[in-house]
Amino acid sequence: MIKEKKSLKGSKAPSRRKFFKTAAATGVAAVAATSLSAPAVAKERVEASMVATWPRDFPGLGTGAQRLAKRLSDMSDGRIQVTYYAANERVKAFDSFDEVASGNSQMYHGADYYWVKKHPAFGYFTAVPFGFTYSEMNAWLNFGGGQELWDELTDDFGTQSFAAGNTGVQMGGWFNKKIRSANDLKGLKMRMPGLGGQVLGKLGGSPISLPGGQIYENLVSGAIDATEWVGPWNDEAMKFHEAAKYYYYPGMHEPGSTLACGVNKSWFTSLAKSDQHIIKTACAWADTTTMSEYNAKNGAALDRLVNENGVKLMKFSDKVYDAFAGGAAEVYDEVQQHSALAKKVHAAFVKGRKEIGAWTNLSDSPYISQRNRALGL
Structure with a gap:
């Protein structure tokens, strides 16, 4: 028996006409959604100028800053373009801060203790006498309230700074005579910026602030008697061993010198949040990469200075170091009298040095x- 087929007429099954109509509407909606979302996803090209306090291609300092500028482009697939200017290519080395604060350039790479005449608290965010080592500084900045204080300080100048490199514990400097006691520092004309230079002044020396590109000529001519710079790798490149043979360690003035990428705050905060994070992340990368490079290259450079160039490696005596400590105490007393913010930063620094340093000491x-004793190193 053959059953009669039921008609689809009047049933709820979708017709072909309705199916295609629905599909077409869905397609139009998808295209519309795509066209609407595109502008929200696309980001504008960001162009910025970075001025530096370092000579172009100078090992570590200059190359690290140049590497940071390139990294910003790489991390953004070329959308963020930073035009890099070394010292004296756009502005003089020590004019880079004002260049960025004014908005003429958007970024600088330098050491914030160069700006202590603007506010003495700037010194704490590069390195200060008897201060933090590299690992201690990062602990303080990232988890001890240091970055927040740095932001508070720079906010008054319309800038913001991020750690973007480090040179580690620096050498005490190059001298044309032995430093047997604090008396040997009296009358000494020495290139030493920041609060460390002020400590030298308390001991009767004459601190002089010079950008890196001018140190060698002044040391050779006798315009200065001594200089600190960084450490073996950089000092070898500067050829200081041609002008002075006594190379002292350790430097009390810069135990972990943080290099800074400073930005114009109005420009920085106008960027998309993701771009702000790219800049911060690139700075953090530059911080660790630069420190790694110094640690990797200082040892071999020191060996060449001593064994190939006849440099006499000398260690400051305990008496000289005690004199440095006395001078530092005087400088810190004066710094705290500058302002409430200076006192606040100093108190946070002392607290961090005690608490973070307790672990470092152990x-x-x-x-x-x-390790060195057991292995005879």
């Missing part, structure tokens, strides 16, 4: 000492 220092 971990890094004893381990390195025992």
